[in-house]
Amino acid sequence: MQSALPGLRMPRRFGRWVAKDDVARYLTEYAGHHGLTPRFGTEVQRLEQDGDSWKAHTDGAPLQVRQVVIATGYNREPVRAAWPGQDSFGGELLHASSYTGPEGYRGTDVLVVGAGNTGAEIAADLAEGGAARVRLAVRTPPNVVPRSLGPIPTTLLAISMDFSPAWLADPINRFLQRRFVGDLTRYGLPAPRSGVVTQMRATGVTPTIDVGLIRELKAGRVTPVAALERFDGGEAVLADGTRLAPGAVIAATGYTTALAPMVGHLGVLDDRGRPPANGARTSVPGLRFVGLSNPLKGLLLQINLDARAAARAIARELRGPVR
Numbered sequence: 444m445q446s447a448l449p450g451l452r453m454p455r456r457f458g459r460w461v462a463k464d465d466v467a468r469y470l471t472e473y474a475g476h477h478g479l480t481p482r483f484g485t486e487v488q489r490l491e492q493d494g495d496s497w498k499a500h501t502d503g504a505p506l507q508v509r510q511v512v513i514a515t516g517y518n519r520e521p522v523r524a525a526w527p528g529q530d531s532f533g534g535e536l537l538h539a540s541s542y543t544g545p546e547g548y549r550g551t552d553v554l555v556v557g558a559g560n561t562g563a564e565i566a567a568d569l570a571e572g573g574a575a576r577v578r579l580a581v582r583t584p585p586n587v588v589p590r591s592l593g594p595i596p597t598t599l600l601a602i603s604m605d606f607s608p609a610w611l612a613d614p615i616n617r618f619l620q621r622r623f624v625g626d627l628t629r630y631g632l633p634a635p636r637s638g639v640v641t642q643m644r645a646t647g648v649t650p651t652i653d654v655g656l657i658r659e660l661k662a663g664r665v666t667p668v669a670a671l672e673r674f675d676g677g678e679a680v681l682a683d684g685t686r687l688a689p690g691a692v693i694a695a696t697g698y699t700t701a702l703a704p705m706v707g708h709l710g711v712l713d714d715r716g717r718p719p720a721n722g723a724r725t726s727v728p729g730l731r732f733v734g735l736s737n738p739l740k741g742l743l744l745q746i747n748l749d750a751r752a753a754a755r756a757i758a759r760e761l762r763g764p765v766r
Contacts, residue, residue, distance in 0.1 A: 446598075446741050446742075446743035446744045446747070447469075447743060447747065448473055448743065448746060448747055448750065449747050449750050449751050449754075450473075450476070450477060451469075451472070451473050451476050451477070453469055454469065454472075457469070459596070460590070485501050485502065485503060486501060486502045487499045487500070487501050487506075487705060488500050488501060488502060488704065489704065489705055489708075490511060490705055490706055490709070490730070492709075492727070492729075493507065495729075496508060496509050496729070497509070497510075497511050497729060497730070509729065509761065510729050510730075510731075510757050510760070510761070511729060511730050511731070512731050512732070512733055512753055512757075513702070513705070513706070513718075513730070513731070513732050513733070513735065514732070514733040514734045514735075514746075514750075515700070515702070515735075516700070516734060516735075517698070517700060517717075517734060517735055517736065517737050517742065518697075518698035519698060519699065519700055519701045519702075520698060520699050520700075520701035521538045521539075521696075521697075521698055522696050522697045522698055522699055523538055523694070523696065524556075524694055524696045526671060526672070526673050526674055527672075527673040527674070528673045528675055528676075529673075529674045531674055531675070531676050531677075532674040532676070532677065532679070532692070533676070533677045534677065534689060534690050534691055534692065535690065535691040535692070536691075536692045536694070537691075537692075537693055537694070538693075538694050539557070539561045539562065539565055539693055539694060539695040539696070540698075542565055542693055544568070544572070545568050545569045545571070545572025545573065545574060546572065548569055548572065548573075548574045548691060549572065549573040549574065549575075550574070550575045551574055551575055551689075551690040551691055552575050552576045552578075552687075552688070552689045552690050552691075553569050553574050553576070553577050553578070553689055553690065553691045553692075553693060554578050554580060554668075554671070554687060554689040554691070554692045554693070555569070555577065555578070555579050555580065555692075555693045555695060556580045556670075556671045556692060556693065556694045556696060557580070557582070557694065557695030557696055557697070558580075558581045558582075558583070558585045558632070558667070559585060559648065559649075559651055559695060559697070560649070560651050560652060561695040561697075562579060562693075562695030563579070563585070563587075563651045563653070563654075563656040564654055564655070564656075565693055565695060566579045566656060566659065566665045567655030567656045567658070567659045567665065568655070570655075570659040570662075570664035570665050571655065571659070571664075576666075577659070577664060577665045577666070578665070578666045578667070578668045578687065578689070579632075579665055579666070579667050579668065580667075580668050580669065580670055580671045580681065581632065581633055581667050581668070581669070582670035582682075583636075583648065584632070584633035584634055584635045584636060585632075585635060585648075585650065585651040586616070586620070586635045586638070586639045586650040586651065587620070587624055587627060587632070587650065587651045587653055587656065587657065588616070588619070588620060588623075588624065588639070588650045588651070588652055589624060589652075589653050590652050590653055590654060592619065592623060597652065598739075598740055598741045601738075601739040601740045601741070602739075602740040602744075604616075604639070604640055604739050604740075605738050605740050607640065608640075609638060609640040609641040609644065612638070612639065612640040613637075613638025613639060613640050613641055614638075616638055616639040616640070616650075617638060624653070624657065625657075627657070627660060630661060630663075630667070631660070631666060631667040631668075632660060633667070639739070640739070643739060647715065647717075647737055649737055649739060650739075668681055668685065668687070669681040669682040669683040669685060670682040671692070699716055700712075700716050700717055700735055701716075702716055702717075702718070702735075703716055706730070709727055709730070710726070710727075711726050711727055711732075717735060717736070718732040718735050720732065721733065721734075721735055721736050721745075721749050722748065722749035722750075722752035722753050722756075723749075723752035723753055723755065723756040729760070731753045731756070731757070732749075733749045733750050733753055734746040734749065734750075736749075
């Protein structure tokens, strides 16, 4: 079972674990296959209801439409943390969205901030790519899970967990983590404070899927440390008082949907800036969201389901009531 968008399978030549460049190729092929012509360079800045239609205010001429689907992405805009004293730091400080590879960090002491999927992957990539030292600053201890259990992808098992109660799913996950991941506290990574499903539903944080971090932890090439609290000149000061002098700090501090300027005034976002209703469901007639959730089973699969549901609902509404 492979994640894909509606109406076009992911090419088998991309393999089981599809690389980012192949995902980009797939999206290009997808647009051509379905005859889609995106209007690039046009930013929708605000949506307003206009009778039974919608007016989209853009950086050009406004657009008048009957239905709106917002699919701008769950990880649209980087969250750039502002640590006290960061202006005094003399090394390189960048958000993970600007990281392009380990080549520029060979022989460098690097501090990666954040142990979610992005931070874990970057830390492993740096260690494999020849960084002199890689430390991983952890504020929220992650639930680390393997990418697959034998031939079975973990995301396939996660499909049922999206619908399972935490009291049932969390013990199963703990057993699988003990069996296939082991005790990572032996290598300095703090134990998670709650189970996979409980953590996901309380914070929106998905488990960290291992694509090399465990190997690098065991080899001592990635060292977990306390959370980053502030900078003091050339030093990074951690929550436990430890002072480090890294040559570079890469902040894997997450992303936001950045939807508030566009639709915040419509009352369709929760306190985290995300729409509670996705797919066919809508809290305002004629306005729907696709791809603005972060499910355990994987985003492309959820987009597929939401897009199909939204398309069916819109088709019914545009046809009008049956007499």
